[in-house]
Amino acid sequence: MPPEVTLPQIISANERAILDDWLRLQQEAAGGRRGLIKDETLKSQSAEFLSLLAGAMTGGDRSAAWAPLNEFLTELSRARAVLGFSSSETATFIFSLKQPLFQALRKSHTDPAKLADDIWATTQVLDRLGLQTTESFITTREQMINRQQQEMMELSTPVVQLWAGILALPLIGTLDSARTQVVMENLLQRIVDTGSAIAILDITGVPTVDTLVAQHLLKTVAAARLMGADCIISGIRPQIAQTIVHLGVELGSVTTKATLADAFAVALSRLNLSIEQRAR
Amino acid sequence: MSVERIPILKMGSILLVSIQVDMHDQLALQLQDDLTARIASTGARGVLLDISSLEIVDSFIGRMLSNIAGMSRVLDAETVVVGMRPAVAITLVELGLSLPGIRTAVNVEKGIELLTGRLPSA
Numbered sequence: 001m002p003p004e005v006t007l008p009q010i011i012s013a014n015e016r017a018i019l020d021d022w023l024r025l026q027q028e029a030a031g032g033r034r035g036l037i038k039d040e041t042l043k044s045q046s047a048e049f050l051s052l053l054a055g056a057m058t059g060g061d062r063s064a065a066w067a068p069l070n071e072f073l074t075e076l077s078r079a080r081a082v083l084g085f086s087s088s089e090t091a092t093f094i095f096s097l098k099q100p101l102f103q104a105l106r107k108s109h110t111d112p113a114k115l116a117d118d119i120w121a122t123t124q125v126l127d128r129l130g131l132q133t134t135e136s137f138i139t140t141r142e143q144m145i146n147r148q149q150q151e152m153m154e155l156s157t158p159v160v161q162l163w164a165g166i167l168a169l170p171l172i173g174t175l176d177s178a179r180t181q182v183v184m185e186n187l188l189q190r191i192v193d194t195g196s197a198i199a200i201l202d203i204t205g206v207p208t209v210d211t212l213v214a215q216h217l218l219k220t221v222a223a224a225r226l227m228g229a230d231c232i233i234s235g236i237r238p239q240i241a242q243t244i245v246h247l248g249v250e251l252g253s254v255t256t257k258a259t260l261a262d263a264f265a266v267a268l269s270r271l272n273l274s275i276e277q278r279a280r
Numbered sequence: 281m282s283v284e285r286i287p288i289l290k291m292g293s294i295l296l297v298s299i300q301v302d303m304h305d306q307l308a309l310q311l312q313d314d315l316t317a318r319i320a321s322t323g324a325r326g327v328l329l330d331i332s333s334l335e336i337v338d339s340f341i342g343r344m345l346s347n348i349a350g351m352s353r354v355l356d357a358e359t360v361v362v363g364m365r366p367a368v369a370i371t372l373v374e375l376g377l378s379l380p381g382i383r384t385a386v387n388v389e390k391g392i393e394l395l396t397g398r399l400p401s402a
Contacts, residue, residue, distance in 0.1 A: 188366030195386045223369040228362060228384035228391070 007105075007118055008057040014104040015050060021100035022046055029092045036083055045076060050097075057125070073129060074136040081140035090137045094130040098123070157183045159190040166267045167196045167229075168260065172205030180216035184223055191229045198267045199224050202260045204235030214249040221254050230270070232256070234263035286311050288318050294395055295319065295357070296388075298330040303337075308344040315348060319355045326395035327352045330388055332363030342377035349382045359383065362391035 011018065023046055027039075052069040059065020073094075080090045101122055109115040156179070162168045169187055173179070187199060201217065203209065209217075221231040234257040236244075244251065257263040268274060284307060289296040295318055297311070315327065329348065334341075349359040362385045372379065385391035 184370060185366060188369055191386060192366060195390070197386055197390060219373050222378040223366075223373045226361075226369040226372055226379060226384055227364045227366065228386040 007121065008054045010104055010108045011050065011054040018100045018104050019047055019050060022097050025096040025099060026093065029096055036085060048072065070132065073133050077133045077136040078140045081137045087134055087137050091130050091134050094126055094133055098126055153182060157186050159186050161194060162264060165196050165271055166198045167191065167194065168200040168202060170202045170205060175206060175213045175216050180220065184220045187220065188223060188227055191224060191227050197229055198232065198270060199229050200232045200234055200260065200263045200267060202235040203233060209240045209243055211247050211249055214244065232263040232266060234260045285314065288314055290322055293324055294326040294328055294392065295324045296328045300333045303334060303341050305340055308341060312344065312348060312351065316351050316355065319352060319357050324357050327357050327359045328388065328391050328395060329359060329361045330363050331361060332365065334368060335365065337368050337371055339375050339377065342372050342375060342379065345382060346379055358395060360385050360391040360394050362388050
């Protein structure tokens with residue numbers, strides 16, 4: 001009777017064959033999307049994973065033995081999520097290892113019962129790793145989405161200083177309550193920071209103005225006025241002017257202008273400034 | 281018993297009131313009394329209310345600001361509120377108090393400019 005061989009020994013002994021088979025399967029599975037990752041990178045990643053797996057299995061059930069493998073896998077999934085792999089493509093990295101590994105097991109075992117046991121153990125390990133890779137893939141994606149949402153929020157509410165004492169706020173996109181809050185806070189903070197007395201709200205990029213949007217705008221104007229800054233609303237398109245009147249929205253004493261340039265001219269004259277053409 | 285008071289400083293024809301403590305109702309009423317008395321006795325033409333240290337407002341304080349402006353106007357003094365914090369401004373707007381009768385300025389400097397520019401040979 002041959003001496004008992006263990007799983008890690010089998011993996012180490014057949015490393016070459018398993019790796020070749022595994023790489024071939026991965027490349028087949030990738031199909032037309034092979035360009036996403038270089039063959040050499042894939043090869044080195046696969047080799048590292050295999051040696052880490054053998055190392056972890058030698059350590060038995062202790063979680064410390066699995067830590068390097070888990071870390072490597074999390075990092076790999078994260079990198080793939082960033083590269084634009086889909087979740088199933090990322091999971092395939094693990095699951096395509098099954099076939100070459102099972103073949104190696106079949107060659108090394110003569111006892112069917114022992115073979116079944118080992119296949120079951122391997123399946124369990126690989127399934128767990130597969131789930132883990134999917135999970136860290138999803139976590140990375142969620143982080144990306146959250147970051148993009150925040151960036152969008154920040155990008156869409158810039159407050160720019162046109163001149164000493166004149167701020168402009170080019171609003172782009174629909175104004176809902178959440179965005180109005182951010183816009184208002186940004187604007188008021190900048191008024192404090194710069195000591196500006198005039199703020200121009202440019203709504204050229206706001207697609208529609210309904211009563212709610214108008215109310216949000218008026219709130220912003222009222223808050224800015226309380227802080228001692230006058231607001232001018234500019235960028236009112238002809239259709240929007242019509243909508244405002246049809247809806248019966250009362251803009252009150254707020255100065256409104258058709259273009260940002262007009263509003264800027266008004267702001268300059270309020271500060272007793274003027275732009276003149278130089279004599280040649 | 282000494283009553284806590286908010287100091288009122290006289291600068292030419294302007295009275296400067298700087299609120300540096302947490303405003304409570306009794307203090308607000310005391311300020312109304314003191315300020316109207318000072319305007320009457322000094323013949324001040326302007327009141328500068330600096331609320332840059334005021335962090336918390338409620339509807340009562342909002343109304344108090346309105347009242348002070350109204351009383352001063354009756355006594356022929358213009359009120360300018362300066363240095364309101366963003367959070368305070370947002371709160372007042374959400375409370376529906378946009379204080380239509382009050383003049384405002386970003387900081388004390390601008391407030392004095394506003395008052396002296398308005399007053400005849402101050």
